[in-house]
Amino acid sequence: MTLTILFAASEANWHSYAAPLQSAMSEAGLDATLTRDAAPQDVDYIIYAPTSPLQDFSPYSRCKAVLSLWAGVERIVTNPTLTQPLCRMVDPALSEGMMEWVVGHSLRHHLGMDRHIVNPGRVWDPACPPLARERPVAMLGMGALGTACARALAALNFPVTGWSRSPKSIDGIPCLHGDAGLAQALSTAQIVVTLLPKTAETENILNARTLALLPLGAVILNPGRGALIDDGALLAALDAGRIGHATLDVFRTEPLPLDHPYWSHPRVTVTPHIAADTRAPSASRVIAENIRRAEAGEPLLHRVDRQRGY
Known part of the structure; x- marks a missing residue:
């Protein structure tokens, strides 16, 4: 079955990540469609930046995990509609x-x-x-x-x-x-x-x-x-x-x-928030590996502890 992966981040992020993500998912052996627009009930995974307009996760009943592009998750971890597992970026x-x-x-x-x-x-x-x-x-x-x-x-x-x-x-x-x-x-x-x-x-x-x-x-x-x-x-x-x-x-x-x-x-x-930026090629491999793990029934990497907030 082809996975539907929603990319919920900015247009600039899309231009940076679309090709590296497709390549990383192919290398991981994933049959997946990466899209910026999908019916919530069809989405298997969400690749996410907290600046995304997507703030209500409740319609995404099929979603198995939300995979953040950011290392910090304080802007999403307290969202009451987020019931799916959340993974932060460790690259x-x-x-x-x-x-x-x-x-x-x-x-x-x-x-x-x-x-x-x-x-x-x-x-x-x-x-x-x-x-x-x-x-x-x-x-x-x-x-x-x-x-x-x-x-x-x-x-x-x-x-x-x-x-x-x-x-x-x-x-x-x-x-x-x-x-x-x-x-x-x-x-x-x-x-x-x-x-x-x-x-x-x-x-x-x-x-x-x-x-x-x-x-x-x-x-x-x-x-x-x-x-x-x-x-x-x-x-x-x-x-x-x-x-x-x-x-x-x-x-x-x-x-x-x-x-x-x-x-x-x-x-x-x-300095203008430049100490550590996420690089699309390496971050894409982190995301693809987590999707592969989830599909194989293996534990997700870098899963956020909601009680601790990170």
């Missing part, structure tokens, strides 16, 4: 892109590159940075992305401490959890990377109280979720000189409004 290429962004900006701040790259006064400043092994890093979030970034930084000799809400055990990376663990991880971190999902427990995890735990001059890198940071508290800490710099890739409102103080703050770098 090795996405992890590679995130790792490169995190390592690049960690090295940028560690080595003090900005003062040489932007030096209109032609100041001769031969100050030598410490070695990486003398620059502790706290990785908040030890999922697939956080673990990849933690290992990459550890390979460069940064002492990395991981933190997550629940206990984790990862070879080569000491991991902490809970409130006491968070305080311990932050107390020595000269670089903090936030790669947590957005949940009720993680929103504003970097706030006035937790930012005050950091050593003077610490750097914040946020490629995770905009809501992980209390913006007002961060701006106050930057203005007071407690936080040395914040490099931010994600925001509560995107694109970041032109009048937002982050744009003009001398200690803030704004």
